[in-house]
Amino acid sequence: MPELPEVETVAIGLRKLIVGLSFQDLHFDWAKSFPNAQADVDAFLIGSQVTAVRRRAKVLIIDLSTQYSLVIHLKMTGQMVYVKTKDERLKTKDTRLKIKDVTDGEERFGAGHPNDSLIGSLPDKSTRVTFTFANGAHLYFNDFRKFGWVRLMPTIAIEELDFFKKVGPEPLDADFTATQFIDRLMRRKNSNIKAVLLDQTVIAGVGNIYADESLWGAKIHPTTLVKDIPPAQLKTLFRELQFVLNLAIEKGGSTDRNYVNAEGKRGSYMDFARVFRREKLPCPRCGAVIEKTRVAGRGTHVCPHCQLP
DNA sequence: CACTTGACCTGTCCGC
DNA sequence: TGCGGACAGGTCAAGT
Structure with a gap:
């Protein structure tokens, strides 16, 4: 993705x-x-x-x-x-998240080493x-x-x-401000925040992974209507979104299943993810069990304690 | 007009 | 073991 x-x-x-x-x-x-x-x-x-x-x-x-x-x-x-x-x-290399290596019996966890390749010979x-x-x-x-x-x-x-x-503005552009971000979100103030983050005409480039990750960072439940989120919290969401996008670029992206870079190698952001694909695992902030639901037609990951509806 | 659902595809996983 | 069905989610078109 x-x-x-x-x-x-x-x-x-x-x-x-x-x-x-x-x-x-x-x-x-x-x-x-x-x-x-x-x-x-x-x-x-x-x-x-x-x-x-x-x-x-x-x-x-x-x-x-x-x-x-x-x-x-x-x-x-x-x-x-x-x-x-x-x-x-x-x-x-094996693509699964948890691997039992038949050669030495060792178990490997996580999304794999960032230098691992997901693909064999090409084409x-x-x-x-x-x-x-x-x-x-x-x-x-x-x-x-x-x-x-x-x-x-x-x-x-x-x-x-x-x-x-x-398409909307680039969220990492140096001249894109929190005020502009909030103004654009408010164009769809009657919609739930997750659907608005995913709307490419509001903000460019956000998909399912970084929508869930940034909402967790800002402690906002994905079904919350934009108009019901206090401006200070929307400002936090702006910072959290920039944080997860920058961190993910630094880690070479997220290899959830299929993604590889131009050299055929995986990204390692999934090793740092706080909620995405971590259903049934403890929230790294409060320890509550992370739940997977469906919002805006997408699989959605939330901490039921940190992100109250 | 605002919002939701279905279509486009195929590989993987789960339950029977 | 095999098979059917659900699921994965970016974007556009069609429907409510």
């Missing part, structure tokens, strides 16, 4: 790996993953050089020397993985789009659920996409 920190981590990784490289070939076998016509690929991708890699909300953007860009949405299970040469294999059966660079390296877009997509379009046209016209 790539959210802002996961997409940011992929962008940081790709920036180091592919800026300056030239595209030589592209292959795909699922049209919804790459809807462009071959003529566009030939004219604007093949032979072009990567000039920049950036992120807006949960969208990854690779700018090209042709004034076109690859616009990528990973949705739930998308991955963008760079592999230097055809012969280089990525190491495979695999989830590979939807394969890019080949002139230096022989490959960039793989993997997405087993096929919700994500890659598309090629003029760089200048990106901002005209409906999504980009409607």
